[in-house]
Amino acid sequence: MSYNNILSETANGITTITINRPSKLNALNRETIDELHNAFAKADSDTDTRVIIITGSGEKAFVAGADISEFAHFEVAEGAALARIGQEQLFDFVENLGTPVIAAINGFALGGGLELAMAAHFRIASDNARMGLPEVSLGVIPGYGGTQRLPQLVGKGRAMEMIMTAGMIDATVALDYGLINHLVPQDELITLAEKLASKIMRNSPVAIAVAIGAVNAGFKDGVNGYEAEIEAFGNCFGTDDFTEGTTAFLEKRKANFKGA
Structure with a gap:
């Protein structure tokens, strides 16, 4: 463009x-x-x-x-x-x-x-x-x-x-x-x-995007930032990046995040 x-x-x-x-x-x-x-x-x-x-x-x-x-x-x-x-x-x-x-x-x-x-x-x-x-x-x-x-x-x-x-x-x-x-x-x-x-860029794109949303939630009227964090934290457990990140940590290797 x-x-x-x-x-x-x-x-x-x-x-x-x-x-x-x-x-x-x-x-x-x-x-x-x-x-x-x-x-x-x-x-x-x-x-x-x-x-x-x-x-x-x-x-x-x-x-x-x-x-x-x-x-x-x-x-x-x-x-x-x-x-x-x-x-x-x-x-x-x-x-x-x-x-x-x-x-x-x-x-x-x-x-x-x-x-x-x-x-x-x-x-x-x-x-x-x-x-x-x-x-x-x-x-x-x-x-x-x-x-x-x-x-x-x-x-x-x-x-x-x-x-x-x-x-x-x-x-x-x-x-x-x-x-x-x-x-x-x-x-x-x-x-x-x-x-x-x-x-x-070394870190999980999915987790970063979720973290941005959680931080911003704390500055929005009528939104409980702590509750937003809890929900967002839980949602991370359903991502491929979470599986890769924790597996890489336990295997003592660098994570290969796919952003999913």
């Missing part, structure tokens, strides 16, 4: 999706969101893909925000629809994928860019990265999950400060906050992402 605004490449079990609008600092417009949804869906259904890496092209930006020119003249109903459709199509979609998603933040991750990174299952960043949710400086609030995911990751107080000041934090502060897991020089960012992906 060809895309206008992104690149997608699969090699050695990893699909790397690169947002490729460098002249716009990789800002998200509706077409890019559509393309990202399609690329993530394709990678998730591809049996050759075990991990997805999402990053931005160039050295300046992961995603510097949403393309404001597309919605500057929207009215109330249009604004609500923009957020709802975007969340369902991309941000919630990514968070709930069974295939692990690593965000490799290679520069500015602002507004919708930070929201996309937060929808990934975890984040790493280069030392030039800058992150923030500047929406209140435009008279609006984060609309792609930022008011929900940021407090989950950094705590309510820090999230409130970041949102209300509309300021940016650098990668060192993001690491201290727990917003990112690792910080490296820019030229080592994708190498680290691939190294982490290789560690993930």
Whole structure:
């Protein structure tokens, strides 16, 4: 499949999706969101893909925000629809994928860019990265999950400060906050992402997908995360990967997981 605004490449079990609008600092417009949804869906259904890496092209930006020119003249109903459709199509979609998603933040991750990174299952960043949710400086609030995911990751107080000041934090502060897991020089960012992906790929794809669902369950209203874990744990016992994993352990050999 060809895309206008992104690149997608699969090699050695990893699909790397690169947002490729460098002249716009990789800002998200509706077409890019559509393309990202399609690329993530394709990678998730591809049996050759075990991990997805999402990053931005160039050295300046992961995603510097949403393309404001597309919605500057929207009215109330249009604004609500923009957020709802975007969340369902991309941000919630990514968070709930069974295939692990690593965000490799290679520069500015602002507004919708930070929201996309937060929808990934975890984040790493280069030392030039800058992150923030500047929406209140435009008279609006984060609309792609930022008011929900940021407090989950950094705590309510820090999230409130970041949102209300509309300021940016650098990668060192993001690491201290727990917003990112690792910080490296820019030229080592994708190498680290691939190294982490290789560690993930040693393990059961089925168990990883189930674990993602169980972790996410604890953040959903009306869902008992512990009960979700118990049910998910039990379901693992009916998989071929469980049989292979336990047999390999008892036989003192490396497991050969098939993802079933």
